[in-house]
Amino acid sequence: MEDYIVRATAGNGQLRAFAATTANLVEQARAIHGTSPVATAALGRLLTAGAMMGAMMKGERDLLTLQIKGSGALGGIVVTADSKANVKGYVHEPVVLLPPNEKGKLDVSGAIGPGILNVIKDLGMKEPYSGQVALQTGEIAEDLTYYFAVSEQVPSTVGLGVLMNRDNTVCQAGGFIIQVMPFAEESTIASLEQKLGQVTGVTDLLNEGLSPEQILEMLTGSLGLQITDRMPAAYHCGCSRERMLRALASIGRKDLEELAAAGEPVEMSCHFCNTRYTFSGEEISELLNRNEDRDGGIRTE
Numbered sequence: 001m002e003d004y005i006v007r008a009t010a011g012n013g014q015l016r017a018f019a020a021t022t023a024n025l026v027e028q029a030r031a032i033h034g035t036s037p038v039a040t041a042a043l044g045r046l047l048t049a050g051a052m053m054g055a056m057m058k059g060e061r062d063l064l065t066l067q068i069k070g071s072g073a074l075g076g077i078v079v080t081a082d083s084k085a086n087v088k089g090y091v092h093e094p095v096v097l098l099p100p101n102e103k104g105k106l107d108v109s110g111a112i113g114p115g116i117l118n119v120i121k122d123l124g125m126k127e128p129y130s131g132q133v134a135l136q137t138g139e140i141a142e143d144l145t146y147y148f149a150v151s152e153q154v155p156s157t158v159g160l161g162v163l164m165n166r167d168n169t170v171c172q173a174g175g176f177i178i179q180v181m182p183f184a185e186e187s188t189i190a191s192l193e194q195k196l197g198q199v200t201g202v203t204d205l206l207n208e209g210l211s212p213e214q215i216l217e218m219l220t221g222s223l224g225l226q227i228t229d230r231m232p233a234a235y236h237c238g239c240s241r242e243r244m245l246r247a248l249a250s251i252g253r254k255d256l257e258e259l260a261a262a263g264e265p266v267e268m269s270c271h272f273c274n275t276r277y278t279f280s281g282e283e284i285s286e287l288l289n290r291n292e293d294r295d296g297g298i299r300t301e
Contacts (some may be wrong), residue, residue, distance in 0.1 A: 005055050005085050006212045007229040010220035014184035015192065017220060018052040019176040019212035025051070025087065025235035026162055027170035032235075032274055035094040037164045039074060041106045043091050044162035045140040046079045048175045050089065051233040054081030057123065065120040070138065072113025073098070078271070086236040088272040106164070109138035117143050119151065141175070148179070155180040157192070161202030172206040176215055188223060195219045237273035244268050244277045249287055260285045 005020040026044035035043060046066055054064050068077040075092030101107040114135060121129040131151030135143050141160040148156035160175035180189060205215050217225055259266055263281035
């Protein structure tokens with residue numbers, strides 16, 4: 001099945017909902033980073049959330065960044081997404097091995113540990129919007145539910161899941177986000193809560209063959225579900241030699257002069273896709289000269 005997101009409303013606009021299937025992009029992330037199963041599950045959950053939250057944005061150039069900084073073995077996770085549900089991410093420590101949790105499932109919470117969740121939205125304003133909350137469980141879905149309630153004052157329910165095959169490839173991945181509008185009636189909220197109480201896990205629904213549309217139908221169909229949009233989701237990194245060269249120029253005049261004087265090639269690697277770029281000593285000298293000609297193009301601090 002292709003990766004995609006559906007956007008919908010229910011209850012005459014009292015609820016807005018998103019659901020996604022993301023097994024392909026999560027598997028691509030696993031293959032790129034060589035993540036262990038628990039790291040794949042953690043990264044896959046945040047990638048799925050990022051894709052859906054990216055789809056909530058409206059501007060062509062809007063960008064979302066999700067950062068989890070934990071004290072567990074994973075160290076942290078970074079995911080970025082745009083409004084077209086292009087998403088990318090990485091885990092600080094991709095190979096973490098932990099025993100299953102008390103439910104016999106991958107111990108994502110234990111791998112992340114206590115920490116914080118940062119949500120940064122660059123919406124083309126003067127300053128990006130930034131919200132930060134303490135991790136409540138480390139299971140990611142519950143932490144994002146808490147974030148929406150505290151930082152955005154939007155009561156929400158978030159479900160995320162990644163199911164692994166025996167060979168440690170990704171079998172299923174996906175999730176949903178359902179948000180309650182301020183004018184929602186108590187009967188609408190009660191109906192949603194009753195349906196959510198019947199869900200044992202997102203991966204169970206996906207493994208039963210339910211599509212994103214069917215998941216939302218199960219949760220909100222009695223309230224008059226209306227699918228408003230369907231959009232593809234993909235793992236996409238837009239790095240390039242030009243961008244890496246600009247990043248190299250930003251390290252500061254002194255460091256760049258030292259690299260140019262050494263005359264040795266410099267290798268840089270993209271955190272998101274692991275593509276390696278090599279710049280010769282001549283290229284570094286040319287970069288230094290070019291920026292000096294621009295009078296201050298290189299930072300001097």
